[in-house]
Amino acid sequence: AQSVAQPEDQVNVAEGNPLTVKCTYSVSGNPYLFWYVQYPNRGLQFLLKYITGDNLVKGSYGFEAEFNKSQTSFHLKKPSALVSDSALYFCAVEKNRDDKIIFGKGTRLHILP
Amino acid sequence: SAVISQKPSRDICQRGTSLTIQCQVDSQVTMMFWYRQQPGQSLTLIATANQGSEATYESGFVIDKFPISRPNLTFSTLTVSNMSPEDSSIYLCSVDRGPNGGNTIYFGEGSWLTVV
Numbered sequence: 001a002q003s004v005a006q007p008e009d010q011v012n013v014a015e016g017n018p019l020t021v022k023c024t025y026s027v028s029g030n031p032y033l034f035w036y037v038q039y040p041n042r043g044l045q046f047l048l049k050y051i052t053g054d055n056l057v058k059g060s061y062g063f064e065a066e067f068n069k070s071q072t073s074f075h076l077k078k079p080s081a082l083v084s085d086s087a088l089y090f091c092a093v094e095k096n097r098d099d100k101i102i103f104g105k106g107t108r109l110h111i112l113p
Numbered sequence: 114s115a116v117i118s119q120k121p122s123r124d125i126c127q128r129g130t131s132l133t134i135q136c137q138v139d140s141q142v143t144m145m146f147w148y149r150q151q152p153g154q155s156l157t158l159i160a161t162a163n164q165g166s167e168a169t170y171e172s173g174f175v176i177d178k179f180p181i182s183r184p185n186l187t188f189s190t191l192t193v194s195n196m197s198p199e200d201s202s203i204y205l206c207s208v209d210r211g212p213n214g215g216n217t218i219y220f221g222e223g224s225w226l227t228v229v
Contacts (some may be wrong), residue, residue: 034217043119043205044156044223061212092218100171101218105155 002027004093013081014112021076021107023091033074034092034101035065044090050074061085073103081111117221119206125200125227134224136206141186143209146218147179149205150173157203196228 003026013019025031035047048059055067065076076089091104116139126132136145147159157173160168168181182190193200203223 036220041225043203044207044220046219049217086116100158103156 002031002093002095002102002104004091004104004110006089006091006107008107009105010108010110012110012112015083016080019078019081019085019109019111021091021109023076023104025072025074025091027072027093027095027102031096032102033065033067034094035059035063035064035074035076036090036092036103037061038090038106040087047076047089065108083111083113085109087109117206117208117219119221119224122222123225123227126196128228129196130196131192132196132226133141133190133192134206135202135222136191136221138187138208140219143186145183145189146207146209147181147189147191148205148207148220150223152201153188156205157193193226196226198228201226201228 002099005024007022011021016081025033033050036044037045037047047063048057048065050065050067056064063076063078065074067074074091086109088108090106090107092101094101118137120135123134126136145162147162148156149159150156158171159174160170160181162168162181162183164183169177178194180192189206191204203225205223206221207218209218
């Protein structure tokens with residue numbers, strides 16, 4: 001069965017420092033991978049996705065994610081964190097188009113001023 | 114992307130009552146999804162709503178508890194029936210707008226229900 005793991009419940013980063021939010025997946029074949037962000041009292045917003053091609057995917061708000069097939073990872077990154085990046089981040093995986101999308105449990109990102 | 118409007122945005126409901134959540138999309142979509150996000154938890158898919166057919170429910174969710182309507186390609190409703198405090202959650206409507214392979218699911222702002 002497909003699954004996605006976010007090993008950190010919370011990540012704290014000082015403003016201006018680079019940030020990484022980790023995600024690993026367990027899916028056979030070539031999955032589709034996604035990152036979503038949930039700001040306080042809001043719904044989920046799509047950040048970026050990987051389907052095929054370049055392993056480095058760029059998304060909204062300066063975020064990017066690197067697909068690593070050998071390590072089955074899709075870590076979210078940003079070169080310089082902003083306080084406004086503080087939110088709950090969800091990684092998601094889909095085995096094939098029209099399959100269900102499975103969400104990780106989420107990682108709470110705190111950017112410290 | 115898609116503009117997805119949900120109503121109500123928040124509500125406090127009495128135990129034993131039912132509440133219907135509406136989801137309106139700004140353009141026609143084939144697939145609409147309803148998710149639940151319990152406090153401090155991740156998202157769980159309740160059902161997939163396709164126009165012109167009955168909704169497809171995930172394991173652990175049944176039509177009697179969560180009846181869904183999909184009368185056209187831009188609208189859907191989810192009813193939470195006979196509510197208990199365990200139903201206190203965010204209920205999220207979402208649509209599939211994925212070009213070029215790979216679904217991209219866009220979400221509404223959610224309906225935040227508290228059952229007392």
